[in-house]
Amino acid sequence: MSMPGPPLRVASAEPVGALPRGTDLAYEPKFDGHRMVVFVRREGVLLQARSGRIVTAAFPDLAAAARRLPDGTVLDGEVVVWRQGRTDFAAVQRRAAATAARAPALARALPASYAAFDLLAEDGEDLRPLPYGERRGRLEALVGPLGPPLQPVPMTRDPAQALTWFATLHTIGVEGLVVKRVDQAYRGGSRTWRKLRHTTATDAAVTGFTGPPAHPSALVLTLPDDDAPVVSAPLPPALRAQAGEVLAGRTVPGGGTAVAVGVGEVAYRRVAAGTTAEVERGTTRHPVVTVLRLRLPEEQEPEPEP
Structure with a gap:
């Protein structure tokens, strides 16, 4: 071959x-x-x-x-x-x-x-x-x-x-x-x-969000071992408010589409690289990704200078 x-x-x-x-x-x-x-x-x-x-x-x-x-x-x-x-x-x-x-x-x-x-x-x-x-x-x-x-x-x-x-x-x-x-x-x-x-919980990169910037409805995530973006389960109210604060000022030009379980492709707004979230993945054939918590800015390393 x-x-x-x-x-x-x-x-x-x-x-x-x-x-x-x-x-x-x-x-x-x-x-x-x-x-x-x-x-x-x-x-x-x-x-x-x-x-x-x-x-x-x-x-x-x-x-x-x-x-x-x-x-x-x-x-x-x-x-x-x-x-x-x-x-x-x-x-x-x-x-x-x-x-x-x-x-x-x-x-x-x-x-x-x-x-x-x-x-x-x-x-x-x-x-x-x-x-x-x-x-x-x-x-x-x-x-x-x-x-x-x-x-x-x-x-x-x-x-x-x-x-x-x-x-x-x-x-x-x-x-x-x-x-x-x-x-x-x-x-x-x-x-x-x-x-x-060890656990179904893992860190994922936040690459975007759906809904209003001040209170995002869901996060768009890139999971370890897979670079295709996925849409999280809807965020609870407390996480929506926190996501709005953490992602404030991080929106970048352009958008994209990602797959939401049970919905199909949805449009989202992109954010700059560097924000992560702790998530839990379901174990079904089409697993739902649930955001457990956002990594706060003090938990993340600053972007290196050129």
Whole structure:
């Protein structure tokens, strides 16, 4: 098969409530970051977000690092930004939202790391039909020697080791575990993996709002591991008032559309990157995202200067 190219549909995971066990399983830590596919071709490097959007210009540091890989390489993985010993989702979201002019300064202030968890092509050969175990071995051989900022995600076949990771790594921003069958092909667009989270609560980037600016009806959010904006459940009165205060002066020109569960696409107003909210995601096929609280300005880092 020929080398896969963008837009590439990525594989995803189905949430589970307990750690699956079996001799045919592998376990990886799930980082709280931004999903990215890396394409290395003779004509240059392309970086693709989960939605299919090309984000190369926003991550010049990772594009430069990926040039150390041979032509014909395709990686799937997670972009993270490390700050004070843990991953910072708000920081990586700021990186993803950067303009081409702003991106170099942000790359210096908030350098990104890429945690690769799958090798989809090597030397132009499509590896997706191969079992995960074989792809993983080839990933380690190819990416392992490079060192930061490109590294393979840790992996273990030992469920006891996986549970140790689950119990200890949440302090550095690891939100859980991803479980994969070692004999399984890579199936883009399907929930072929399983994911065990510490909690359904997570941080999300606020990218816009619906309703009046002083009392937004709902927030438009970008969730970890998915750059497609979603509309939250309606905000309760207290949060509507707080959202109006926190987002005051942060509206930027232009609007967009996002999907609201049970409604479809709705129009929204955009806000500048840098505001986050703690949210809870439902576990149904089309989960509702509920805002638990907004991160107040004093809880957030200021935008780095160029």
